[in-house]
Amino acid sequence: MFNLIQNEWMKLWHKKGTWAILVILLLVIIGVGVLDKVFMEEVNDSDWKQEQQAMITDANTQLQTPDLDEWSIQMYEEQKEMAQYRLDNNAAPQVNQSMEGNMAFGASIMVLITLLTVIPGASIVSQEFTDGTIKMLLTRPVSRFKVLTSKLITIFLFGFTLILVTIVLTTVIGFILFGTATGVDLTIVDGVVQQTNTMKDIFLTYVYSLGDFTMSILFAFFIGTVFSSPSIAIALSMLFLMMGPMIIMLLKKYIPVEYIWLTHSDLTQHLRKEFFIEETTLFMSLAVLGVYAIIFIALSFMTFIKRDVKA
């Protein structure tokens, strides 16, 4: 099996497209870092303190407004509380232009990483068919099951490599350009202002983003294996990845969408506590995703193992 993965890895990196994907990712990470640096505003103590003071004043003014709705009242109250907390504790707000800020940016581009992994994921099987190399690959003393497994593992390895590159690069670039952060992020839990743990948030964003990452790759791999056409597979997977929420909104009227993987694949819903359709438990989401993951994998393997190769 190791030999087979080695083979797939070698083939992957001999394609120009793979390097293009890496270059795109690097350009985005470096580009955003550099732009942030160029447009960075010098933050000094007095500035942010004045700002916070202004926010309190503003909130107070707004709260004077008659017939203010409940939601707005809560918002201004929280704004006031947080600003007061910063002034009392000398806690400057977090800015994008910091190492932590840049790392958080890294976590936020998991959608891009997913998108970039879906491309080779959709073509790793189908391209063997369109190139006709599949017949050279399958007339070897290696079962089709092993061949397909090695391809699936290779694609996930590729995806994880991109994630690793992103984590390392955003950290290094963030540190070089901005240095470690001085500010803190605040959140209000049960009416009490608290400092958030930025590192933990970044870590959780990465972990929860793996839902979309895994499902999109499995879906692309499945379509690529069944249709043996890279273009159809890439187009369909991109469509589902980008338009997922829209598709769910459209289907919502007709079918119970809580049993569709697209409703759950964005696991960061559970992190933000803002749900796309209605509140569900993490367990429910993982269960739905698990069932679909098994279906995608099973269908990929069944078609690949049974099919007559005519390419």
Place this chain on the structure above:
Amino acid sequence: MSKPIVELKNVTKIIKGKTLIDNLSLELFPGQITGFLGPNGAGKTTTVRLMTGLMRLTSGTITIEGASIADDYEKAISNVGVIVENPEMYKYMSGYKNLIHFSRMHKDVSKERIDEVVKQVGLTKRINEKVSTYSLGMRQRLGLAQALLHDPKFLILDEPTNGLDPAGIREFRTYLRKIAVENNVSIFVSSHLLSEIELMCDRVAVIQNGKLIDERMIQSDEKARMKLKAEPFELVENYLSSNDYVFTTQEGVFLLELKEDKVPDLINELVAQQVQIFAVSAVHETLEEQFLQMTGGGQIV
């Protein structure tokens, strides 16, 4: 004849109600080169795909060295080297990387073995260049190299000389003959070039509409025929018919069934009867003529 290395028994393939291969049985032997001929769409490539496990059998069995291709695929295919139609290689990699790729899928193919095969097929100079820069002939050579990597006992070649120049074809033929004789490899060659098959093969199997319609050895001397030009015509004709020779006449020339070792006797007797002999020559029935016989004059390729 030794034991067959490959056995096809009642092989049938039906796709969407259409019978592509119909009850085909065939045995292939070590050290023998078997040609596989048939018109386009007769089922040559389908048969090759069934033998290599690319397609599944509808019914029947195929065994290679005793291992069933359907039930014991990895064992059965480990003895087989294949080129199915054009050898499609990974164009974005060098020839050498392609061979490394395939060698990793077999057991015990050393770097030395790769170099050896590269040398054998005459690609040493260009092996580190990308396959996309190769000519069709070079790809064909690389295709042969990947098929030979693991020293297979059974070699399946689908249109192997396609794209080779005449010198290349000749070299290729000699090479196949060599590995068949020296390594006792059984070779199965499908081709549409009758003359190619005739020069290359010991035996030929003919397929038409998915059915095996004939198989025979090539250049068997059992039914040698001689062409005789002699005068006077009537005298010769009378002599031949009274002595029970099987013959026909055609434009003053006799065509008779006669083995080579009987030729001097006939000449002596005719000379004794004052017959003037202008020419005696052996008639080689070409494969093409044999085919026209087999298929009743229908189109072969």
